[in-house]
Amino acid sequence: MTTTLADEFETHRPRLFSLAYRMLGSAEEAEDAVQDAYLRFSGADRTGIEHPAAWLAKVVTNLCLNRLTSARARREQYVGTxxxxxxxxxxGALxxxxxxxxxxxVSMAMLxxxxxxxxxxxxxxVLREAFGYGHREIAGVLDLSEGNCRQLYRRAVQRVGEPQARFEPASEQQEELVTSFITAAREGDLAGLEKLLAADATWWxxxxxxxxxxxxxxxxxxxxAQFLAGGGPKFSVGLEFTVTEVxxxxGLASWAGDTLVGLAALEVRDGLVVGVRAVVNPEKxxxxRRQLSRA
Known part of the structure; x- marks a missing residue:
């Protein structure tokens, strides 16, 4: 069977999307960047592409760099968190x-x-930590010197901290914790919520x-706990909640009928919720929504 250009590109799409999402923090923009990469791939002189995976990674990375400049300007004017x-x-989307x-x-905290x-x-x-690129490979992607890439990486680590597992992985126990969290919030159970939340927890x-x-x-x-307990009735009216991996x-998905109206990722440590990042902006x-409609 003959492999078409589109078929070849599709073999690379998941990895390219994962790269673009880590770069941009936006799934929609990551999809756009990957589609732009396909257009460039389809119009390129194939004789000059010895290693398609490396060529595409370079294209996507540079497309993301261009997008990040305008994204930063938009985020400076963003309302709220x-x-x-x-x-x-x-x-397996990422x-x-x-x-x-x-x-x-890929956690919300890291992004x-x-x-x-x-x-x-x-x-x-991202290229170093998420994709295991060596500094020489990164230099080739960004058209920088290897020494400059090493310096940039050291500076990045200083700003975000050493790569590490900051939070416990998802588990059946965590799903039970989230279910208890939903129930306590629905019922406005202040004491129940306080038992599930770490003293230094934060909600965004x-x-x-x-x-x-x-x-x-x-x-x-x-x-x-006071915030959620006070809004317990509002928290539950007309909404359904499901546990999902975010x-x-x-994580927690909030539904109004068949419409997804919120997604929250919970950070758990030592059996307690230490952080909740809840996205309710419908544009985000x-x-x-498309992922869950296919589920």
Whole structure:
């Protein structure tokens, strides 16, 4: 059977999407970058492409670098807390997440940390940590010297911290914890919520000014419990909740009928919720809606 150009590209698409998403923190923009890469691939002189995987990785990385400049300007004007677009990862959308370190690499927490980096630092860090590129390979992708790439990587690590597994991987116990969390919030059970939340827990909400959401982080388990218990009836009216994997962590999907209206990733440590990042901006849920509609 003859392999078409489109077929060949499709073999690379998952890896390219994973790269673009880590670079941009936006699933929608990552899809656009990958599609742009396909257009370039289809119009390129194939005799000059010795290694398609490397060629495409370079194209996607540079397309993302161009997009990051304008993205930073938009995020400076963003209303309230900015969070990455959530991705449902149970179906392997971001590649295999078999270890705690791999899950941490795509976590909402890590993607927020990557916002501290310059676009070039981010590219070096992602290529090195997520895709195992050597500094010489990274230099080829970014058209920089190997020494410069090493320096950029050191600077990136200083800004985001050493790569590590920061949170416990998803498990059946965590699913039970999330189910208990939903029940306590529905019932406005303040004491029940406080038992599930770490004392230093933090809640972030991203509504983007499109829907009602807390514009500033809520810090402290007791304050989060009061926030949720006080809104218990509002939390549950007309909504259904399901447990799903979000960015490698146990998460919570909120539904109004057949419409996904929120996705939250929960960070769990020592059996307690230490962080919740909830995205309710409808514009940031489009990709996840398509994922879950196929489930």
């Amino acid at each position: 900015w969070l990455p677009e959530p991705v449902v990862t149970a179906d 590649g295999p997440l078999e270890s705690a370190e791999q899950r941490d690499a 927020v940390l990557l916002e501290r980096l310059t676009p070039t630092e981010r590219a070096v860090y 909400s991203d509504g983007g000014g499109k829907v009602i959401a807390a514009r500033w982080p809520i810090e402290g388990g007791s304050r989060i 960015n490698g962590a146990t 849920l489009a990709f996840a």
